[in-house]
Amino acid sequence: MKIVIAEKLNEEIKGVYLIGSYARKEQTNESDIDILMITEDTNRIIKTENYEVIVVSEKNLDKNLKNSLSYQVAIKEGKTILNHALLEEYKNKKVRFNHKPLIIEINKINRINEESLKLLKENNMNVPEGIIYSIVLRINELLLIRSINNNSGYSKKELIKIVG
Numbered sequence: 001m002k003i004v005i006a007e008k009l010n011e012e013i014k015g016v017y018l019i020g021s022y023a024r025k026e027q028t029n030e031s032d033i034d035i036l037m038i039t040e041d042t043n044r045i046i047k048t049e050n051y052e053v054i055v056v057s058e059k060n061l062d063k064n065l066k067n068s069l070s071y072q073v074a075i076k077e078g079k080t081i082l083n084h085a086l087l088e089e090y091k092n093k094k095v096r097f098n099h100k101p102l103i104i105e106i107n108k109i110n111r112i113n114e115e116s117l118k119l120l121k122e123n124n125m126n127v128p129e130g131i132i133y134s135i136v137l138r139i140n141e142l143l144l145i146r147s148i149n150n151n152s153g154y155s156k157k158e159l160i161k162i163v164g
Helices: 002-006 058-067 069-077 084-092 100-122 129-149 156-163
Strands: 013-019 033-039 044-048 051-057 079-082
Touching (some): 033 058, 100 129, 129 156
Parallel strands (some): 033 051
C-alpha cells in the first residue's frame, strides 16, 4: 500500500496481482516480490525495497498482450490481490500468443552465441558469464513459450534440471 500512496496511483488502479516466483510458490531468500498493477493510464516499473511493480495501463496491456511474453506469463500465473474479475477477464480472452518474432530473435541470438563459443574453443578460452547467461535466458524463454502454448505450468525447477 505504501507504494500505491507514494506513487499516487490509488485513483487509477484497476487490479493488482502477485506474479513471478511468489505466485508460483518457488521463491527463495533472494527473490524479490513481483507485482502486476493494471491502471487506467500509467505505465512504468517501480523498484523499491524487495518489490518490483510492473505498472501497466489497461490500454497498453490490451495492445501488447498478443506479442508480450512477460504479459502472457503474468496473466497466466497471476494471483489476485485486488480485482479478481479483471484477471479472469484477461485469462478468458484467450489471446493467441504470437511467439514467432520471439523465436526468430532467440534463433538469432543462439547463432551469435554458437559463433562466440566456436571462437572461444578455437582459441582455448573460457566461456564468459555473459554468454552462459544469454544461453540460460533463451532456454527459459523457450520453456515459458512452451508453457503458454501448451497451457501448462511453468516451473523454475524445470530450467534448473536442464541447465544444472
